[in-house]
Amino acid sequence: MLEHICPCRHSAILASRLFARFRSRYAGAIVRLRKEEEDRESIDIDADEKLTQLSWKRLPKFYLQLSKYRLTGLVVMTAMAGYAIAPESLELGTFAWLSLGTGLCSAAANAINQYIEIPYDSKMSRTKNRVLVRKFITPLHAIGFASVSGLTGVLALATQVNVLTAALGAANIVLYTAAYTPLKRVTILNTWIGAVVGAVPPLMGYAANVGELGLGCLPLFGLLFSWQMVHFNALSWNLKGDYTRGGYKMMAVSDPNLCRRVALRHCLALIPVCVMAPLFGVTTWWFVVDSSVVNAWFAWLGWRFYKRADNRSARRLFQFSLLHLPLIMALMLINKKHWGGQKEEEEDSNVETEFASVAVHM
Known part of the structure; x- marks a missing residue:
């Protein structure tokens, strides 16, 4: 009877020791895994903080993309050309304010356009990487940027250039966002309306130079x-x-x-x-x-x-x-x-005519 009990007792003792050793090793592995998980979480938190900081550093780049800076550059160039080609003389201050105000109006219109077209841009290869589609900035942020840009641009044109140029800039924002953008999904006439929008900036330059159309x-x-x-x-x-x-x-x-x-x-x-x-x-x-x-x-x-x-x-x-x-x-x-300058040339011509008439009478 004891012969049967001793081997069983010996086996139980051995099993309990093996279990205790396994439990200690398993517990140690659990502790190490938990520690590694905590380390990874802390690394992820640091990475998120760095990503947030990086996003703020990249904000000017996001604003440029939201403005469609290449298109805005073309718009500003045509406004500058309209000013330079117009018949009156060039004033650098007015020229600079025209360029700035036109650029801000264009940036506002393009930002609103991208806000409206988020669901459709995501389906197109050409536009699927835009900042709003990729959620680099929020739609509310984009609307805030557009509002500040548009109001600042129109105000700059009205106070530093003239009211007519500011009115053209404001009207073009409305035409681009309220007519051209929604009609792109309705009728092919959107192309003609878009061409009118693109033809307004040189008129803004001409109006800034002459004061009228x-x-x-x-x-x-x-x-x-x-x-x-x-x-x-x-x-x-x-x-x-x-x-x-x-x-x-x-x-x-x-x-x-x-x-x-x-x-x-x-x-x-x-x-x-x-x-x-x-x-x-x-x-x-x-x-x-x-x-x-x-x-x-x-x-x-x-x-x-x-x-x-x-x-x-x-x-x-x-x-x-x-x-x-x-x-x-x-x-x-x-x-x-x-x-x-056409006015200056006309004045010079009038002076020459007066001198000629005086000489004839003398």
Whole structure:
């Protein structure tokens, strides 16, 4: 009987010792795992704090992206060109305030546009990495940025330039956000409305220089309007898949034939638009001669796009459009008719006439 009990007791003792050793090792492993988990959590907290700090450091970059800084740069450039090409003399202070105010108005409009289009931008390859889609900043933050930018821009234009220029800037914000943006998903007419929006900045520059909108601003408006119709239709041709996924109504998607016809028409329309410049006293007639070469090549590329209807011809037309606009505006500036200011030239002419009449009477 004892012989049977002793081996059992010995086995129980051995089992209890093994269990105790296993428990101590297991408990130690648990403690180590918990400590490693705590260390990882502390590292994650530090990483989150660094990420938050990094986000604040990157805020200016986010604001630039929210402003669509390349597009805003183009808008400011056309406003500056409108001011420089207008017939009156250049004032650096007014020129600087015009540039700043126009840039802020454009930034506000683009920020509101991105806020409205968050659900649609996420579906498009071209826009899926925008700051609001990636949630780098909140929609409320974006609206706050747009409000401050828009109010500051309009106020700067009204107080430092003139009320007419400020009114044009404010109207363009409303036209871009309340008409063009929502209509992009409703009708292809959005392209024409968008071209009007893009043609307003040179009018702002002209109004900042002259103080009114006369016949001289029509060639600038026509240039920007027709140029955009070519530029955007060529661009949209190679983005048809993106626009389809986003649900946007674009000619390249809804009516490809109309897209090509409109692009060609406005390539050709740029020729008489350039003739309007000397007719309305903005440039000399040499501008027509100089611009004819650039416009002829643009028209040729538009014709190729119309006939071939392929991605390559659309891409070449789009790429040359990026060069066409600055070239034409530079030629307008080079061939500007009134360099000393139209009013000053008229006053000088009146003085010369008076001196001549006095000399005749003497």
